[in-house]
Every structure is written in structure tokens, then in C-alpha cells.
Amino acid sequence: MSGTREERARSAERGGGRVGARLTALAGVPFASDLHGSGWRLLLVQVLHLMTSLTLALFYLIPVSLLVMVASWIGVGLFLPWTDIGSTYPASQIVRDSLGFLVALPVTxxxxxxxxxxxxxxxxANVFGIVEADPPDPLADDNPWTRVWRFVFxxxxxxxxxxxxxxxxxxxxAAGLVVVFVVCGGAAAIGASLGIAYILALGTPGDLVGPLILVVVGPLAAVVGLRLAPHMISTEVLLHRLLLFEAPEVRMRRRLLHVQDSRLRMVDEAEAERRRIERDLHxxxxxxxxxxxxxxxxxxxxxSHDPDGARELxxxxxxxSREVMTELRQVARGLHPRVLTDHGLGAALPVAAGRSPVPVRLDVDLPERPxxxxxxxxxxxxCEALTNIAKHADAEQVTVTTERIAALGxxxxxxxxxxxxxxxxGADPETGTGLYGLWDRVDAVDGILTVHSPTGGGTVLTANIPWKA
Known part of the structure; x- marks a missing residue:
């Protein structure tokens, strides 16, 4: 494993990329290097991504442009009756224009x-793996015409x-800035290089000043653009996450969906846990x-008649009785071990790691208890992650880290x-690996559980739990 994205963000911050690391943490996704490799291939992917964003930006602005046209038509319509043109404007044309500007354009x-x-x-979803199911509309109306009206207006x-x-x-x-720096800077450097060759062949030395300046400034502008690319991508992801996934009404609907999806799983999990305890006790x-x-x-x-035999019994x-106590401790340990209550995670996690058949390295950095x-x-x-690793991962080493961090944003x-x-x-929640149970448990306290598990590349499971849950 190459380490978690948080470790890479901290490395970037130590190397001078404080802004990039902070934006990456806020966006909740790694830089493009985590997805597409490194080197010139990475730079090409970043620039192409921003060029796509620039192209799509023109499409994204079409709706507001249409509404600006509607507002302009309304303004002209209010002013038109006070002009000479208004008296000669056909009524049929007014009706057609009204249908077009007040109905067709807003709908479009x-x-x-x-x-x-x-x-x-x-x-x-495709580039950064940020996927979210469409939340149900809690105020849905059975009337199809009402639903159409609400869908459009x-x-x-x-x-x-x-x-x-x-x-x-x-x-x-953002995308335009990077593309202008990279494309214009590179084109200026290439054009200036050709110009220098032409001047050396047919021109005078005094004509070299301008092209030489472009040869120097052009690559610098391209480098600045390439350095800005990952930060612009992070701001783009952050913006779209805030707009599409983190708006108050979206969070409320998502919360309703989460409750609906997790309720039955929590009931099933509680029933399975009850049956496990019953089976262990029986x-x-x-x-x-x-x-x-x-x-x-x-x-x-x-x-009365065989005291020695009675003492043996x-x-x-x-x-x-000691064996019974051991059995009961094992059952209770699966619920909530006493060492966790008395001494916290710093004392309880080594006990859990000691029971794992896979070697576990612990890094507990908690100056105080949550x-x-x-x-x-x-x-x-x-505990559940260690159990899953022992059953499914075929791993040779596990690392467990705990730390206290600021909840950015x-x-x-x-x-x-x-x-x-x-x-x-290749961890898949649909194959019974217990990830749904973990997600439900973390989500119940408004935490966030993320899993990065490429096939053949190990698994990184991260749970962000409110400190004062």
C-alpha cells in the first residue's frame, strides 16, 4: 500500500503544498495522481480534465442565458407600449413571442x-468515485400533472x-485560467522559437528581444498553469460537492434515504447479534x-458419607465455574469490553489486535478520550474490520491508526x-463483508465511512466519527 490519502495530503503540506492539501481535504477526494498515475501523463490528464470543464462551462451557462433573454424580453415588452413601434406590433406576434419567451425558454x-x-x-462518479443514490422526494404528489409542474417549475x-x-x-x-496559461504559454514559446530561427536566418539581432522574452515567459506561464491545475480541480470538486450533495435540502433528503435504507439492516443486525448471544450462551x-x-x-x-469425594467434586x-466466567467474558467482550469503559481505546485496541490472526500494528494518537x-x-x-480482514483479505499485515483531527468545513x-x-x-459490500453494518453504525452518529479497495491493492477503511458523538 502506498498509504492513505490523508498521509499523502500531510506529505504535500510538509513539502510546501499547504493550500493543495487543505483543498484536497475539504473536497474529500485525492488529487488526480491517486487516480491516474504520475508524471507527464498526470499533467496531461489534469489539463484535459480542465479543458473538458471549460467546454462544459459554456453548456452550464445556457440556462441562465435563456433566462436573461426572457428578462430582456419582459423589459422590452414593458417599454414597447410607450413607443411608436408598440402601436404597430401585431397582436398575433405578441402572443407567439409570449409563448416563446414566457413558456418555452423557461422550460428549456x-x-x-x-x-x-x-x-x-x-x-x-466516473472521475472521482463520488456516487450518491437519488434521494426520494418526501413531498411527492400522486397527481402526475402536479409532478410535471414541480419537475419543470x-x-x-x-x-x-x-x-x-x-x-x-x-x-x-478556473479551467479557463489554467488552459490560457498552459496553451497560450506553450504556443507562445513554440511560436517565439520559430520566430527566433527565422530572425537568425533573415532578420537583425535587434528583432530577437521580443521572441526571447516570449521564450522565457511562455514556459513559465505553462508551468504556473500546470501547478494550478490540481488545485483548480480540487476547488471544482469541492464546489460541486457542496452544491449537489451538501445543500441543506439535499442533506435532509439524503438523511431520509439513509434512515430508510439502514433501518431494516440495523434490525437484521440486531437480530443476528441476539441470536449469536443466545447461541453462545446456550x-x-x-x-x-x-x-x-x-x-x-x-x-x-x-x-455426609464420602467427604474426600465431595471435596474432589x-x-x-x-x-x-472459572470456565463459565471465561465463557461469559468472551460473550461480553463482543458487546462492550470493560477495558474500553475503564481505560479507553488506548487499552482496548491492543486487546482486540491480540485476538486477530493477522499481525496488527497499532498507532494510537489520542491525548485524551473522546x-x-x-x-x-x-x-x-x-473489531469488525479485523474480522473481515481475517476472513476475506488474505493479508499479511494490518495497520490501525487513530487520531484526533479537525472537522474541516x-x-x-x-x-x-x-x-x-x-x-x-476488491472489498464489496454486496458479498457479505459486513461493510453495510459498519456504514450503518458510523452513520448512526453522523460519521462518515469511506473504503478504498482496488483489486490487488489492499484496502484502506477510514471512519471519521464526531469526537463528541
Whole structure:
């Protein structure tokens, strides 16, 4: 494993890329190097991505341009009756223009804005892996005509016009800035080089000043553009995440969807846990308690006529009672170990790591304890992750790190738990790896769980849990 994206962000910050690391952390995705490699291929991918953003920016601005045309027509219409042209303007033409400007153009604008937002969602999913299911509309109306009206002229439709406008303006500025620096700087350097060759062949030395300046300034401008590219990409991702996924109404609908999706899974998980406890108690502690009762009964029967035999049975009963206590501790350890309650994660995680069949390296950096609920969720995440690694990952080494970080863009602080393994990767929640259970547990306290698991590249599981959950 090459390390988590947080480690790479910290490395970039130590190397002078403080702004880039901060933007990357805010955007919630790695730089393009995490997705496409490094070197000149990376630079080419970044520039091509921004050129695509610049092209799409023109499309994103079409809806607001249509609405500007509508507003202009309304202004002209209000002024027209006071002019000589207004008296000669045919009524049929006024009707046609009204239908076109007041109906057709607004409808086209809102539909194009919805299409623009869909295009940008697909880009976030395909390029950066930011995927989110469409949240259900909690205020959906059964009347199809009402639904059509709300789809075209509802609040969501006009909100998407605003989103597409913001995306278009950002694309024009950010992508345009980089493309101008890179393309114009490179073209100026190439053109100046050809001009120098021509001047050396047919011109005079005094004509070399301008081309020489371009030969120097052009590459510098291209380098500046290339240096700006990853930061512009990060601001683009941050902007679109805030607009498309983090708006208040979107968060509310997403929350409703999360509750709907996780409710049954939580019920099933609780039922499975209840059955596990019942099975463990029935097959283990209950059988040992039954044997202990029978041993004590036999000892009582022998006490009067065979004291030595009774003492042997009492010793056997003491041994069985210790085994019962061990069984009960093992059952309780799966729920909430006492060491976690008494001493926190710093003492509980080594115990969990010691039970793992895969070697575990711990890095616990917690100067003070978070809330009890946050500790419980973090402990559950680590234990479940270690269990999944032992079952599915075929790993040779696991690294568990815990740290206290600032919640950028959210306020407060987070308990970050990262579990990294060098196994086969390819973790899929649909194959019964327990990821849905982890997601539900972390989401229940408003935390965020992310999993990076390329096939053959190991798995990095990161849980950001509110410090005072």
C-alpha cells in the first residue's frame, strides 16, 4: 500500500503544498495522481480534465442565458407600449413571442439545468468515485400533472439553474485560467522559437528581444498553469460537492434515504447479534452452568458419607465455574469490553489486535478520550474490520491508526480511525463483508465511512466519527 490519502495530503503540506492539501481535504477526494498515475501523463490528464470543464462551462451557462433573454424580453415588452413601434406590433406576434419567451425558454432553461447537474454528477462518479443514490422526494404528489409542474417549475428546478450557473462560472474562471496559461504559454514559446530561427536566418539581432522574452515567459506561464491545475480541480470538486450533495435540502433528503435504507439492516443486525448471544450462551455458558449444578448436587450427596469425594467434586465445580466466567467474558467482550469503559481505546485496541490472526500494528494518537459513544463505535469498526480482514483479505499485515483531527468545513473535531491491510482488495459490500453494518453504525452518529479497495491493492477503511458523538 502506498498509504492513505490523508498521509499523502500531510506529505504535500510538509513539502510546501499547504493550500493543495487543505483543498484536497475539504473536497474529500485525492488529487488526480491517486487516480491516474504520475508524471507527464498526470499533467496531461489534469489539463484535459480542465479543458473538458471549460467546454462544459459554456453548456452550464445556457440556462441562465435563456433566462436573461426572457428578462430582456419582459423589459422590452414593458417599454414597447410607450413607443411608436408598440402601436404597430401585431397582436398575433405578441402572443407567439409570449409563448416563446414566457413558456418555452423557461422550460428549456430548467430542463437543461437538470441535465447539466446530471452531467456533473456523472463526472463526479466516473472521475472521482463520488456516487450518491437519488434521494426520494418526501413531498411527492400522486397527481402526475402536479409532478410535471414541480419537475419543470418547482424549487428544485430553479435551484439547479443556480447550481449550473455557479458550475459554469467556476469552469470559465478556473479551467479557463489554467488552459490560457498552459496553451497560450506553450504556443507562445513554440511560436517565439520559430520566430527566433527565422530572425537568425533573415532578420537583425535587434528583432530577437521580443521572441526571447516570449521564450522565457511562455514556459513559465505553462508551468504556473500546470501547478494550478490540481488545485483548480480540487476547488471544482469541492464546489460541486457542496452544491449537489451538501445543500441543506439535499442533506435532509439524503438523511431520509439513509434512515430508510439502514433501518431494516440495523434490525437484521440486531437480530443476528441476539441470536449469536443466545447461541453462545446456550452452547457454552448454559451447558457449563448445568454441569456445575450437577457437580455441586453430587458433592452435596457425598458430603455426609464420602467427604474426600465431595471435596474432589467441589474442586471440579470451582474449575467449571472459572470456565463459565471465561465463557461469559468472551460473550461480553463482543458487546462492550470493560477495558474500553475503564481505560479507553488506548487499552482496548491492543486487546482486540491480540485476538486477530493477522499481525496488527497499532498507532494510537489520542491525548485524551473522546465520548463513550465515539469510543464504542470506533472499537466496533476496528473489531469488525479485523474480522473481515481475517476472513476475506488474505493479508499479511494490518495497520490501525487513530487520531484526533479537525472537522474541516463542519466545525468541531473528529475521531479518525484508519484500518489498512496489504491483502487482495476488491472489498464489496454486496458479498457479505459486513461493510453495510459498519456504514450503518458510523452513520448512526453522523460519521462518515469511506473504503478504498482496488483489486490487488489492499484496502484502506477510514471512519471519521464526531469526537463528541
Amino acid at each position: 432553461a430548467t430542463l437543461l439545468a437538470r441535465l447539466a447537474c446530471r452531467v456533473q454528477r456523472d463526472r463526479l 418547482g424549487r428544485d428546478a430553479w435551484t439547479m439553474v443556480v447550481y449550473s450557473t455557479a458550475a459554469g462560472l467556476h469552469g470559465l474562471f 452452547d457454552g455458558a448454559q451447558q457449563r452452568l448445568l454441569a456445575l449444578t450437577m457437580t455441586l448436587t453430587r458433592a452435596r450427596a457425598r458430603l 467441589i474442586s471440579e465445580a470451582q474449575k467449571e 465520548s463513550a459513544r465515539a469510543e464504542g463505535v470506533a472499537y466496533y469498526v476496528v 463542519r466545525g468541531g473535531e473528529l475521531l479518525r480511525v484508519t484500518v489498512t491491510d496489504d491483502g487482495v482488495g
